[in-house]
Amino acid sequence: MIAKVIVDVPSRQTDRPFDYNVPARLEGWVEIGSRVGVPFGGRVVQGFVIGLAPFTDVDVSKLKPISELLDHSPPLSPDLIELATWISGKYCCALTTALQSMIPAALKGKAETYVSLAEEEGKETSDLLPIEYDWLDYIRRNGGTVKLSTLQERYPTEAVAVKGAISDGLLIERVSIRDRLAVRKVLTVFPPEDQEAAQAALEGLPSRAAKQREVLRYMLAHGEPIALQRLVEEAQTTSSTVRALADKGLIVLREIEHNRDPYAGRSFMQTTAMSLTAEQQAVYGEISSAVDAGDSRVFLLHGVTGSGKTEVYLQSIQHCLQHERQAIVLVPEIALTPQMVERFKGRFGDAVAVLHSRLSNGERYDEWRKIRERRAQVAVGARSAIFAPFQRIGLIIIDEEHESSYKQEESPKYHARDVAVRRARQHGAVVVLGSATPSLESYAAASRSGTAIERASAEKAAAPAAASGGGVTESSGAVGSGRPPALLPMPHRVGGRPLPEVQLVDMREELKNGNRSMFSRQLHEALAVRLERGEQSVLLLNRRGHSTFVMCRSCGYTALCPHCDISLTFHQKSRALRCHYCGHAELAPTQCPSCESEHIRFFGTGTQRVEEELSKLFPGIRVIRMDVDTTTEKGSHEKWLTMFGDRQADVLLGTQMVAKGLDFPYVTLVGVIAADTSLHLPDFRAAEKTFQLLTQVAGRAGRHELPGEVIIQTYNPEHAAIIAAQHHDFAAFVSAELKHRQVMSYPPYCRLILITLSHEALPLLLTTGEQLAAKLRQGVADSGITSSDNSDGRFIDILGPVASPIPRMKDRYRFQCMLKYRGNIDATGILQAAIRAISDRNGVPPVGISVDVDPQVIL
Numbered sequence: 001m002i003a004k005v006i007v008d009v010p011s012r013q014t015d016r017p018f019d020y021n022v023p024a025r026l027e028g029w030v031e032i033g034s035r036v037g038v039p040f041g042g043r044v045v046q047g048f049v050i051g052l053a054p055f056t057d058v059d060v061s062k063l064k065p066i067s068e069l070l071d072h073s074p075p076l077s078p079d080l081i082e083l084a085t086w087i088s089g090k091y092c093c094a095l096t097t098a099l100q101s102m103i104p105a106a107l108k109g110k111a112e113t114y115v116s117l118a119e120e121e122g123k124e125t126s127d128l129l130p131i132e133y134d135w136l137d138y139i140r141r142n143g144g145t146v147k148l149s150t151l152q153e154r155y156p157t158e159a160v161a162v163k164g165a166i167s168d169g170l171l172i173e174r175v176s177i178r179d180r181l182a183v184r185k186v187l188t189v190f191p192p193e194d195q196e197a198a199q200a201a202l203e204g205l206p207s208r209a210a211k212q213r214e215v216l217r218y219m220l221a222h223g224e225p226i227a228l229q230r231l232v233e234e235a236q237t238t239s240s241t242v243r244a245l246a247d248k249g250l251i252v253l254r255e256i257e258h259n260r261d262p263y264a265g266r267s268f269m270q271t272t273a274m275s276l277t278a279e280q281q282a283v284y285g286e287i288s289s290a291v292d293a294g295d296s297r298v299f300l301l302h303g304v305t306g307s308g309k310t311e312v313y314l315q316s317i318q319h320c321l322q323h324e325r326q327a328i329v330l331v332p333e334i335a336l337t338p339q340m341v342e343r344f345k346g347r348f349g350d351a352v353a354v355l356h357s358r359l360s361n362g363e364r365y366d367e368w369r370k371i372r373e374r375r376a377q378v379a380v381g382a383r384s385a386i387f388a389p390f391q392r393i394g395l396i397i398i399d400e401e402h403e404s405s406y407k408q409e410e411s412p413k414y415h416a417r418d419v420a421v422r423r424a425r426q427h428g429a430v431v432v433l434g435s436a437t438p439s440l441e442s443y444a445a446a447s448r449s450g451t452a453i454e455r456a457s458a459e460k461a462a463a464p465a466a467a468s469g470g471g472v473t474e475s476s477g478a479v480g481s482g483r484p485p486a487l488l489p490m491p492h493r494v495g496g497r498p499l500p501e502v503q504l505v506d507m508r509e510e511l512k513n514g515n516r517s518m519f520s521r522q523l524h525e526a527l528a529v530r531l532e533r534g535e536q537s538v539l540l541l542n543r544r545g546h547s548t549f550v551m552c553r554s555c556g557y558t559a560l561c562p563h564c565d566i567s568l569t570f571h572q573k574s575r576a577l578r579c580h581y582c583g584h585a586e587l588a589p590t591q592c593p594s595c596e597s598e599h600i601r602f603f604g605t606g607t608q609r610v611e612e613e614l615s616k617l618f619p620g621i622r623v624i625r626m627d628v629d630t631t632t633e634k635g636s637h638e639k640w641l642t643m644f645g646d647r648q649a650d651v652l653l654g655t656q657m658v659a660k661g662l663d664f665p666y667v668t669l670v671g672v673i674a675a676d677t678s679l680h681l682p683d684f685r686a687a688e689k690t691f692q693l694l695t696q697v698a699g700r701a702g703r704h705e706l707p708g709e710v711i712i713q714t715y716n717p718e719h720a721a722i723i724a725a726q727h728h729d730f731a732a733f734v735s736a737e738l739k740h741r742q743v744m745s746y747p748p749y750c751r752l753i754l755i756t757l758s759h760e761a762l763p764l765l766l767t768t769g770e771q772l773a774a775k776l777r778q779g780v781a782d783s784g785i786t787s788s789d790n791s792d793g794r795f796i797d798i799l800g801p802v803a804s805p806i807p808r809m810k811d812r813y814r815f816q817c818m819l820k821y822r823g824n825i826d827a828t829g830i831l832q833a834a835i836r837a838i839s840d841r842n843g844v845p846p847v848g849i850s851v852d853v854d855p856q857v858i859l
Helices: 078-090 095-100 134-141 148-154 156-167 195-204 207-222 228-235 239-247 278-293 309-322 334-351 361-372 383-387 416-427 440-447 452-461 507-512 521-533 607-617 636-645 686-698 720-726 730-744 762-783 827-838
Strands: 002-007 018-021 035-040 043-053 110-117 145-147 171-178 185-190 252-257 298-303 326-330 352-355 378-381 393-399 430-435 486-490 501-506 536-540 549-552 569-571 576-578 585-587 600-603 623-626 651-654 667-672 709-714 751-759 795-809 812-822 848-853
Touching: 002 035, 002 095, 018 035, 035 171, 043 078, 043 095, 043 110, 043 171, 078 095, 078 416, 110 134, 110 148, 134 145, 134 148, 134 156, 145 148, 148 156, 156 171, 185 228, 195 207, 207 228, 207 239, 228 239, 239 252, 278 298, 278 309, 278 393, 278 430, 278 486, 298 309, 298 440, 309 326, 309 334, 309 393, 309 430, 326 383, 326 416, 334 352, 334 378, 334 636, 352 361, 378 383, 383 416, 393 416, 416 430, 440 486, 440 730, 501 507, 501 521, 501 720, 521 536, 521 667, 521 709, 536 686, 549 569, 607 623, 607 651, 623 636, 667 686, 686 709, 686 720, 686 730, 709 720, 720 730, 751 762, 751 795, 751 827, 762 795, 762 812, 762 827, 812 827, 827 848
Parallel strands: 298 430, 298 486, 326 378, 326 393, 352 378, 393 430, 501 709, 536 651, 536 667, 623 651, 667 709
Antiparallel strands: 002 018, 002 043, 035 043, 110 145, 110 171, 185 252, 549 600, 569 576, 576 585, 751 812, 751 848, 795 812
16 A cells, blocks of 8 residues: 655645555555654654555655554544645645644644663663663663653763664664644542442541541542542542552542543533524525535625624524534634634533634644544634534634635635635535625625525526626635625614714814824713713724834934834833834833933824823723733633623723624723724725724624714724715725726736745845746746736736835845736746746745735735
């Protein structure tokens, strides 16, 4: 048997399957998806089996055998192997990188060298090695095998003796792959099986064994297995006492597997299905019918904030589970996870597994095993939960589908939305993209064929017409290829509650009237009213820290990061200046480093400064601040949101993590401190992101019985995105923005590939950038495609190279090129050929090259 193995060496030269012989002892165990340890380049590395064959193109006698099998059950199923291959091709990454992204960090093994006594090989070492060697006794005491690194650490002066023993064959050296974490096992005490015999033995224990009698009496009374550590604490005894009872056969000590449950000890209020409104029922009917049909459909659920999308999700999942199929629910922010977990655990209990980055590696590993072992049927989590190892997926839900956090910013740079569509096609599953503010790519693709109900009627009446090349195409990066998504509208809030009234405040007028505060008079008064009524408020400022930059008013000096071309942000609590890109930190200066003036000042406003100002304006106000600085500890998101939900705070202040998905009945005021923070970024999506953020945060107000109010402070009250957000007018914003995108040939009217080149040497970077652009243009010319629309609607254009918007980061200069194209064009193939053309004979390019297909951020 020949195994096709992808080795865990992420480079262009090794990005292909290598053939290995499967030893007879492993033939019944090695499967597609198995992790194996294989010899490679003089060392043993981890690899993934992606295929099995009875033959090979190379000389069988030269094939190396697989060293070891790392799992008795393959961690990757054949469908995930196929999905990884698709990701590798679409997003221009190494196949091993795609495979690694699908397994928990606990399984990302590393090679470890062990040494064993040669007695295991039939040799006697007692006569050949002096017994006075301490390290030899150490190996014997530890079962005859130890890690070489441990031996080196304990006996640093014995290197010559150990090396000599290895070279003489007296010690056997082996390399093995070991995981970073293993299944957790807990030493557990089991009560005696024969209660009557144990009771008699209790009476027979001597008086000096009083502690043993207490422990045995405790076990007889409780009659349930208990962890040794807990028994020691509750019985106020020692482990040696318990072990003494076990030695007498009165109780049993045994290691049992213990799941690291992140929600152990938590109780969730069980809920039942709620009555659906007519709108909800229509949407639920479409989704459930598609699940029943096993039809790989994609739906765009466009529901305003408070329209009850979550209840539709819950009931659709319930329907899916009744048909013995599984469901995946993706949420964009860790901050959303606590409330989503509360709702899903409350409805489905232990059938829910949670996967996100704030869990420990051990907790994520055990939640992943819970899915693989079919103890869970629903996975809730962030982006990577799309790879949950389910066997029969029926439904994939992506909540807040417009969020850029669904796009991974490091390799593999996949978009969870596109991966979800691809995986759903493998399983015949349904994908639901839910949002009050869908991405323009998804909305344009869905709206061209009408609502799901309208389209169903049209499909019955006539075969669908071919899409024209000049409009929004399925190659626009919205939801992959295949049928465009069907639109499911939910334009009204549950119970007929109105959307909150939104008031715009022109901060230019506030300044003219002498108000230099960060709070307008309207927002100040509205906060005071809520404090008087005992209601709650949410304040948004999408900028963390205290001050956004530090400048000398005498000479104009600005504190910049020494490693990046970006200003440092001042953090009040630590009195430090920090770079939010590379992490550099330094103490804030008390005088100008350039001219030694004392007129050093802090400019700009961050969440820390808003919190400080609130305390000055409203003495005694209770503020919870949620940003990256306050949510680094495990469980911090849940702690802050629980406190706010329990009304232990008057104001929830934060960055975009407080803007979406949160539902608190006593929030009646939402204030946006500065609506313009992202409006003028050098990104064609700046207006779209601003509109989405404002609309989402406005939706936090008035979601229950109490009416809501929203106050947006801005220096650009005439901007179309801000006016549309004020009137909750998604259609007006989309219409204006799509016209602009069409004129400028931006998504959804084309596709983009961003190529970022980086290096410490600027001249080499400039030269390589020009070479790459020249090879790209040559490849485009050879393909016969022009930079203007062809008769079939195809075009491709190459922009750059130019300096990136942040031209230096982490001591590396950065340049970028952009490919813009539309139609059936193998743009990634042209790009990869160009990279190969400028690489050396080993396939290594002279500078770092990062490829981002369908980028969400171009900074």
